[in-house]
Amino acid sequence: MEFTTAGVVGAGVMGVGVAQNLAQTGHQVVLVDISDEVLDHARQELRNGLRAYTLLNRGPAVDPAEIFDRIEFTTDDELLAKADFIVENVTEDWDIKQQVYERIDRIVRPDVVFAVNTSAISITRVASATTRPERVVGMHFMNPVPMKPMVEVIRGHHTTPGTIDTARRFLAGMGKDCIVVEDVPGFVSNRVLMLTVNEAAFLVQDGVAPAADIDRIFKSCFGHTMGPLETADxxxxxxxxxxxxxxxxxxxxxxxxxxxxxxxxxxAGLLGRKSGEGFHQYR
Incomplete structure (x- = not known):
């Protein structure tokens, strides 16, 4: 199967990153969310993402107009009917994800694979909300998506080897490799990372060290690019x-x-970079 058009459900930070990466690698993209306001914000995030990519990437320059031309911003789920692969990126809330999958399962062609971009929710559980559990796979992208070459792919209980192969080919078309793991809460990356971030928050709470010093320890002592609280932000x-x-x-x-x-x-609304303040200031 050729992946000419990809459907991206959810136009938050991760959804915009996935859409950008797909458009940069020559795919047509249908980017779906629930309101024009969200999509307007997504357009601005895409502009910011393209600027960051241009500044940090050593490859060929990216033409923003060409990228925007390849992405269709819409609130109409029905447009997903033309997608050859779906990447879902909605919020980490089971009730919301369940409703999304029950809705799009009726629209998208039966042979199309659903990739669940989630940090911790069971892929097997998500698959149960569809009529195609064998074609549901976890695809945990890292942020910022266009700059991260590796993806954690999660095999659900019903996920077939053919679906894993399809996921590998889809990611290769985005310029990415993958590591396949089994379906347990948090998988590998977030079962370790979320525990680390949460414990770092306890250290700030208990007055052991300020956030800046905690992050400096991880960067200076262990060679991490970002500390756990910068990562959280x-x-x-x-x-x-x-x-x-x-x-x-x-x-x-x-x-x-x-x-x-x-x-x-x-x-309190201190959500990190997207709100301007979290464990660090970004205003």
Whole structure:
């Protein structure tokens, strides 16, 4: 199968990054979200993403007009009927994801694979909301999507080898490689990362060290490009909190209990880069 047109559901930070990466690699993209306001914000995020890519990437220059021409911004789910592959990026909330999959499953061709871009929600559970569980696979992209060469692919209970092969070919067309892991909450990356971020939030809460010093330790001592709290701000503290809550609920293990400071910051709207303030200031 040729992946001429890709459907991207959800126009948040990750959805825009996926759409940008697909458009830059020659794909037509249908980018769907629930309101024109969200899509207007997505257009601005895409402009910002293209500027960042141009500044940081050593490859050929990117023509923003050409990228925009390849992306169709829409609130009409029915346009997903022309997609050859779907990447879903909606919020880490099971009730919302379930409704999305039940809706788009009726629109998208039966042979098309659904890729779930999630931090912690079970791929097997998502597949249960569709009539094609064997064609549902996890595809955990890293942020910023156009600059990250590796993707964590998750095999659900019903995911077939053919679907994994299709996912590999789709990602190769985006210029990416993948590592396939099994379907457990948090998979590999976030089962470790979310625990690290949550514990770092506890360190700030307990007055052990300020956020800047915690991040400096990880960068200076371990050679990390970003510290755990800078990473949390980039991802979004609301997404971090939802992911930690999923892990806590899934494992019933107190080590995943969300830090009260993290919950308080989300309630206060301090979500990281996207709000201008999180563990660090971005204004």
């Amino acid at each position: 980039l991802i979004g503290l609301d997404t971090i909190l939802k992911s930690v809550e999923v892990l806590y609920e899934s494992f019933n293990d107190s080590k995943y209990r969300p830090a009260p400071l993290l919950k308080k910051m989300v309630a």
